[in-house]
Amino acid sequence: MVSVTNRIAQVKQPRGGYIKPKDFKLIELNDSKELYPDENTHSTIVGLAVDYLTRFTMGTPAKEAFKISILGSMLVHESDHAMALVDAVIGLDDSSIINACKLAGFDVARRAGVAAYRPVGTILPDYETISNIRIMVERGTAFLKEFGPIVKDGFTFEGGYTQTVSSGDGDFLTESTLWDFKVSKKEPTNKHTLQLLMYYLMGSRSIHEEFQNVEKLGIFNPRLNKVYLLNINGIPSEVITEVASDVIGY
Structure with a gap:
């Protein structure tokens, strides 16, 4: 029994990933603030x-x-x-x-x-790290004011865990979108997109009724100030079935 992220590390995904990051729609936000290149x-x-x-x-x-x-x-x-x-x-x-x-x-x-x-x-x-964190939090709050409001945050998936995946917690849920915050210097990877799909599938089987309204998966990266969005109904049903059974263990 492992966490969502540990399970992802064990899984060999199909070529390009279960969900290709390039399938997400990119929205670039701009606040004309610059982050320092290094953090300690x-x-x-x-x-x-x-x-x-x-x-x-x-x-x-x-x-x-x-x-x-x-x-x-x-x-x-x-x-x-x-x-x-x-x-x-x-x-x-x-x-x-x-x-x-x-x-x-x-x-x-x-x-x-x-x-x-x-x-x-x-x-x-240090000063640079503190400054970067402050700007990223300000970007996070500006993002949530535009794409929110939040209906749930810091949630777990009671009722959605399995013998295979026994822990994991999500970041934010707005009315129609399940969001994950990433502060990586790089664009999202197929590990990130699989994590979101797993959260969605576990959430929709969990005790949290809010997941029944979720129509999109989203990643927000306040370091890059970019939003990535994908409609769940655009994900092939065989991918959803395979992740549910082979990765999570339903």
């Missing part, structure tokens, strides 16, 4: 900080936005430290962004196991 903090931490801070900025309470970080902190007996960091996330000032990065450092204990955890005190984003 691991890309996973940056991505989680952007994701959680975007949720927080859009009105999700900090304890809810950082819930996986808090769960991770409990596993390494650092929950007091984590709660102090949560209380100190108050906006997009430097210190809130640093605290968000430290909190994201607890996620690994929950997602990959306690052995993978490293003390979060070593996470110290």
Whole structure:
């Protein structure tokens, strides 16, 4: 039993992928802001900080936005430290962004196991990293105001897990679209597109009724400031059947 991302790493996809990234429609957003080319903090931490801070900025309470970080902190007996960091996330000032990065450092204990955890005190984003995170969160909130509103965020798939895939959590759901945030410097890959399809198939079998209205899969990359969209009814039925049975195990 593995997570969605671990399962994707095990699967040999057909040539080009189950869903080819180029099948997604590209929408380029423009705010004329420039990001610094380098960051001193691991890309996973940056991505989680952007994701959680975007949720927080859009009105999700900090304890809810950082819930996986808090769960991770409990596993390494650092929950007091984590709660102090949560209380100190108050906006997009430097210190809130640093605290968000430290909190994201607890996620690994929950997602990959306690052995993978490293003390979060070593996470110290520099000026360039902080600035980039702030711009990406601002882009995230601008994106959600245009493509939102959010009907669900930070969701899991109770009722949709299987003997094969036992964990995984999605980013955002708007009225008709399941969204994943990616802060990669590269365009989406077929691993990203398979992840979205798996989330959709698991979501539509889960206890969450909101998935019944989903018509599109979307990726938003605030680093590139690009949106990628695909209509689910454009995905061949044999692809959906194969992913459901061979990849997820329905």
